[in-house]
Amino acid sequence: MTDSQVKTTNIITESYQDLSARNWKRYFSFSTDHKVIGIQYLVTSFIFFLIGGIFAMVIRGELITPEADLVDRTFYNGMFTMHGTIMLFLWTFPSLVGLANYLVPIMIGAKDMAFPRLNAAAFWMVPIVGTLMMASFFVPSGSAQSGWWSYPPVSLQNPTGQLITGQFLWILAVAISGVSSIMGAVNIVTTVVKMRAPGMTFFRMPIFVWAVFSAQIIQLFGLPALTAGAVMLLFDLTVGTSFFDPSQGGNPILFQHFFWFYSHPAVYVIILPIFGIFSEIFPVYSRKPLFGYKIVAISSLLIAAVSGLVWVHHMYASGTPGWMRMLFMLSTMCVSVPTGIKVFAWVATIWGGKLRLNTAMLFAMGALIMFIFAGVTGIMLSAVPVDIHVNNTYFVVGHFHYVLYGTVTMGMYAAIYHWFPKMTGRMYYESWGQVHFWLAFIGTNLNFLPMHPLGLQGMLRRVASYDPEYTFWNVLASLGAFLLGMSTLPFIVNMVSSWIQGPIAPSNPWRAIGLEWLIASPPPVENFEDTPIIVSEPYSYGKSDPLVSNLEGVLGHHE
Amino acid sequence: MKPRNIVFIVAYAIALTGISLWMGQLSYSWFPPQASAESLLIDKLFAFLVTLGTFIFLGITGVMIYSVVFQRATKYDFSDGPHIEGNVTLEVVWTAIPILLVFWLAGYSYYIYDQMAIRGPMEMMHLSMGHGDTTTAVEEQPTEEIEVISKQWAWVFRYPKSNVTSTELHLPANHRIKLALTSEDVLHGLYIPAFRVKQDIVPNETIDFEFTPIKEGTYRLRDSQFSGTYFATMQTNVVVESPEDYQTWLAEAKKRKPSPAYNQAAAEYSEHTQRTFKTGWPTVIPADPPVVNYSKNESPLSPL
Numbered sequence: 001m002t003d004s005q006v007k008t009t010n011i012i013t014e015s016y017q018d019l020s021a022r023n024w025k026r027y028f029s030f031s032t033d034h035k036v037i038g039i040q041y042l043v044t045s046f047i048f049f050l051i052g053g054i055f056a057m058v059i060r061g062e063l064i065t066p067e068a069d070l071v072d073r074t075f076y077n078g079m080f081t082m083h084g085t086i087m088l089f090l091w092t093f094p095s096l097v098g099l100a101n102y103l104v105p106i107m108i109g110a111k112d113m114a115f116p117r118l119n120a121a122a123f124w125m126v127p128i129v130g131t132l133m134m135a136s137f138f139v140p141s142g143s144a145q146s147g148w149w150s151y152p153p154v155s156l157q158n159p160t161g162q163l164i165t166g167q168f169l170w171i172l173a174v175a176i177s178g179v180s181s182i183m184g185a186v187n188i189v190t191t192v193v194k195m196r197a198p199g200m201t202f203f204r205m206p207i208f209v210w211a212v213f214s215a216q217i218i219q220l221f222g223l224p225a226l227t228a229g230a231v232m233l234l235f236d237l238t239v240g241t242s243f244f245d246p247s248q249g250g251n252p253i254l255f256q257h258f259f260w261f262y263s264h265p266a267v268y269v270i271i272l273p274i275f276g277i278f279s280e281i282f283p284v285y286s287r288k289p290l291f292g293y294k295i296v297a298i299s300s301l302l303i304a305a306v307s308g309l310v311w312v313h314h315m316y317a318s319g320t321p322g323w324m325r326m327l328f329m330l331s332t333m334c335v336s337v338p339t340g341i342k343v344f345a346w347v348a349t350i351w352g353g354k355l356r357l358n359t360a361m362l363f364a365m366g367a368l369i370m371f372i373f374a375g376v377t378g379i380m381l382s383a384v385p386v387d388i389h390v391n392n393t394y395f396v397v398g399h400f401h402y403v404l405y406g407t408v409t410m411g412m413y414a415a416i417y418h419w420f421p422k423m424t425g426r427m428y429y430e431s432w433g434q435v436h437f438w439l440a441f442i443g444t445n446l447n448f449l450p451m452h453p454l455g456l457q458g459m460l461r462r463v464a465s466y467d468p469e470y471t472f473w474n475v476l477a478s479l480g481a482f483l484l485g486m487s488t489l490p491f492i493v494n495m496v497s498s499w500i501q502g503p504i505a506p507s508n509p510w511r512a513i514g515l516e517w518l519i520a521s522p523p524p525v526e527n528f529e530d531t532p533i534i535v536s537e538p539y540s541y542g543k544s545d546p547l548v549s550n551l552e553g554v555l556g557h558h559e
Numbered sequence: 560m561k562p563r564n565i566v567f568i569v570a571y572a573i574a575l576t577g578i579s580l581w582m583g584q585l586s587y588s589w590f591p592p593q594a595s596a597e598s599l600l601i602d603k604l605f606a607f608l609v610t611l612g613t614f615i616f617l618g619i620t621g622v623m624i625y626s627v628v629f630q631r632a633t634k635y636d637f638s639d640g641p642h643i644e645g646n647v648t649l650e651v652v653w654t655a656i657p658i659l660l661v662f663w664l665a666g667y668s669y670y671i672y673d674q675m676a677i678r679g680p681m682e683m684m685h686l687s688m689g690h691g692d693t694t695t696a697v698e699e700q701p702t703e704e705i706e707v708i709s710k711q712w713a714w715v716f717r718y719p720k721s722n723v724t725s726t727e728l729h730l731p732a733n734h735r736i737k738l739a740l741t742s743e744d745v746l747h748g749l750y751i752p753a754f755r756v757k758q759d760i761v762p763n764e765t766i767d768f769e770f771t772p773i774k775e776g777t778y779r780l781r782d783s784q785f786s787g788t789y790f791a792t793m794q795t796n797v798v799v800e801s802p803e804d805y806q807t808w809l810a811e812a813k814k815r816k817p818s819p820a821y822n823q824a825a826a827e828y829s830e831h832t833q834r835t836f837k838t839g840w841p842t843v844i845p846a847d848p849p850v851v852n853y854s855k856n857e858s859p860l861s862p863l
Contacts, residue, residue, distance in 0.1 A: 068791065071837075071838075072837050072838060072839075072840075073788050073789060073791070073827075073842075074788055074838060074840040074841075074842050075837075075838045075840065077787075077788060077790075078838075078840070140841070141840065141841060142838055142840030142841075145787075145788070145840075146785070146787075147785050149785075151746060151784075151785070153744065153745045153746070153762065154745045154746070154785060154786060154787050157745070157787065157843050159841040159842055159843050159844070160841050246761070246762035246763045247762070249763075252746060252761065252762070253761060286640060287632070287638070287639040287640040288639070288640040288641065288642070288643060289642060289643065289644045291643065291644070291645055291646075292644075292645040292646075292650050293644065293645065294645075295645070295650050295654075317748065317757045317758055317759050317783070318759045318761075319759065319761055319764070319766075322672070325672070326665075326669055326672070329665055329668060329669075330661075330665045333661040333664055333665050334661055336657055336660075336661060337654065337657045337658055337661060340653065340654075340657040341650075341653065341654055341657075343619065344619075344653045347619055347622055347623060348643075348646075348649070350623060350626045350630075351622060351626055351630075352626075352630060352640060352641060352643070353626070353630060353640040354630065354631070354632035354636060354638065354639070354640045355626060355627060355630055355631045355632060356631070356632050357627065357631065365623060365627070368623070369620050369623065372615070372616055372619050372620060373616060376612035376613075376615060376616050377612075379608065379612065379664065380605065380608045380609075380612065383604060383608060383664065383668040384668055384672050385597075385600065385601045385604050385668060385671045385672050385675060385755075386601060386604055386605050386608065386668075388601070388755065388756065388757050389601055389605075389752070389755040389756075389757065391757065391783075392748065392750075392757070392783045392784065392785075393783075453589055456589045456590055457589070457590070457591055457752065458591055458750070458752025458753075458779070458781070460750070460781055460782075460783055460791075461785075462785045462790060462791075463790060463791035464790075464791045465791045465792070466791065467779065467794075511637070540642070541639045541640065541642065542639040542640060542641055542642025542643075543642050
């Protein structure tokens with residue numbers, strides 16, 4: 001063992017003991033360390049993912065037979081409303097913000113986020129949002145039941161006549177979640193712009209940072225619209241204003257504009273970090289540089305830019321005139337150009353590489369295949385005539401679950417497996433990871449593929465009962481859903497047991513190139529002893545360039 | 560590039576083209592019957608998108624699967640792959656191809672949409688839409704304007720010329736139909752899968768909507784915009800019949816005395832049917848069952 005290897009080993013052990021001494025309690029404290037906050041986001045959001053998943057099981061349980069015989073219709077409507085809301089506002093957004101929180105400062109060579117206390121405050125709003133949402137099950141009106149879109153006037157109907165209803169709590173929670181996300185976005189954008197280490201130029205940033213940066217810019221221009229819409233809806237519901245209430249001269253279509261002006265770009269807020277994860281994972285496990293790095297980086301910003309001009313494609317059948325339908329059809333299809341560039345770049349990265357198919361790579365490749373499928377159906381949906389037939393049907397439900405489960409959640413799993421050793425200092429059990437992948441991959445396709453024929457045949461989303469002709473595909477989808485629900489069990493067992501007693505992880509188990517892989521696992525409190533000075537491009541696989549010029553200083557053993 | 564590789568790529572492309580064309584043809588069987596002129600157009604566009612989509616999907620995933628099978632690192636091989644950072648020509652080509660494809664797809668979709676010539680709200684704002692040449696439609700001018708009234712949770716159809724009301728929509732085949740859509744409470748959506756047409760109905764607005772049924776038969780009409788507790792029960796039948804049968808039906812319905820129709824939402828609300836799990840959460844009370852000349856007692860779960 002060489003001298004420097006001995007030193008590195010010492011650092012690892014010290015760092016590990018340092019953290020385990022203060023053990024798990026710090027994850028329950030008001031910490032301002034971006035890494036603790038990152039883990040707090042990830043674990044909290046995963047708990048909500050499980051709750052949202054149980055709601056999905058109730059939905060699929062109801063739909064396994066044509067009749068509405070498992071739960072009553074009001075409860076069913078509450079289930080799909082809360083499932084959608086939880087999965088978006090309490091799983092995908094917070095988990096990806098958590099990942100960004102953990103990785104972005106390290107990846108750009110910073111010691112923390114730009115505003116550590118704002119960061120902690122933004123996180124602690126997430127459990128508050130979650131508690132408010134869950135509390136709605138215990139008010140007399142029951143939980144919100146108008147779908148995660150909460151289109152008025154259905155969302156303004158209040159049969160109990162009380163002020164505090166499930167819908168009231170729901171709107172309040174969504175508004176607070178918007179505020180929390182705006183705080184997070186300000187922090188991440190500022191961090192990327194102002195906190196980069198010397199030598200970390202924009203075109204030396206890992207694509208994950210580019211992707212998160214682009215996504216958070218969308219949050220900054222989009223979220224104020226949604227939050228404003230939510231506040232106006234709350235006023236309509238409680239104090240009798242009539243922004244959206246048609247019985248008092250309001251315009252319900254206006255709400256749809258407010259809602260989708262943010263909620264479509266929100267899809268890119270979620271998917272861009274996943275594109276970033278793909279761009280980190282494919283080079284490592286293919287042992288090749290990311291193909292077309294610059295064009296992939298710029299395409300993230302292009303997606304953010306185009307995303308502001310697509311919202312009306314959710315409203316083709318609403319009150320939208322033909323010229324507007326045509327305009328938004330073109331702008332929506334244009335998203336496929338920067339996205340296509342990325343897909344080709346990933347495939348070219350994999351091509352001719354030396355592939356290692358461990359769990360992270362399997363999840364990333366599985367997610368990419370399902371994303372391509374979702375992209376194909378996405379183009380179909382953007383074509384107005386086809387959309388007129390299939391919108392609000394299960395075709396759309398299938399499409400966006402290929403995006404949100406097939407791509408986002410599977411991509412999130414890839415990220416968790418990839419960075420698990422870095423975050424915990426322990427290795428996970430590979431064979432359990434592979435079991436998890438195959439169950440999830442088969443479950444996802446069995447669950448969401450049958451939704452496409454259902455939609456083409458005209459089965460609508462949000463129905464509690466359906467005509468018997470749709471039974472076959474629904475049974476398949478429900479079985480897939482239960483398999484998918486089961487697939488999380490090996491994941492939970494693997495993660496918990498590995499975190500407690502898995503083999504100690506080296507600082508760079510995947511031989512990956514990136515600042516986070518230079519430092520110990522788990523990283524010390526302020527990440528780097530000295531600020532790293534970056535001297536080369538990211539992803540230089542196949543070359544032996546050093547990434548930083550002051551490695552010894554960064555690791556903290558000055559000669 | 561080696562000649563052997565070129566031969567392989569050409570053969571792969573030909574095979575893909577074959578499979579894609581076959582999938583495109585197969586896609587017609589994924590739909591309900593083609594019961595309107597619009598359905599012919601939409602299915603044609605969809606088949607085209609399936610053909611193109613299959614080619615793209617199989618093309619890309621095929622390359623990935625090839626890599627997975629043939630380009631794995633062996634157990635003790637810890638070396639890196641070739642250091643290839645990019646290729647400007649390739650990047651320009653694969654940016655240009657999607658751009659051209661997008662304009663092609665948008666242009667073709669526009670062409671189909673123009674042919675459909677369905678009316679929507681704010682007709683005066685249309686530029687050139689709505690004057691398309693509906694070659695499959697038998698006539699340009701709609702025969703009779705039918706009023707569609709939607710409410711939580713029932714459909715009522717009114718034929719003003721004959722002063723007939725019905726909970727079942729009867730239409731003459733091969734005639735351009737014009738509906739005037741209204742809602743009494745929340746957003747609803749008129750959707751007939753066999754016709755491939757859909758339009759949201761906005762309270763306080765009357766929205767004109769046109770299409771041409773071409774095939775006799777009975778089809779389902781559903782509410783496509785979530786409308787509250789009994790949303791799933793808001794379905795009814797559309798009967799497309801020959802113009803003679805249609806006139807006979809109108810005349811016969813006119814003779815009937817208006818009486819309350821069966822309404823699933825109202826029935827369920829009063830019955831409180833058995834469920835495994837009941838919360839008893841309050842719900843908006845269903846509107847009174849519509850009083851109409853013609854109704855058909857039916858369970859909404861009956862097949863077509």
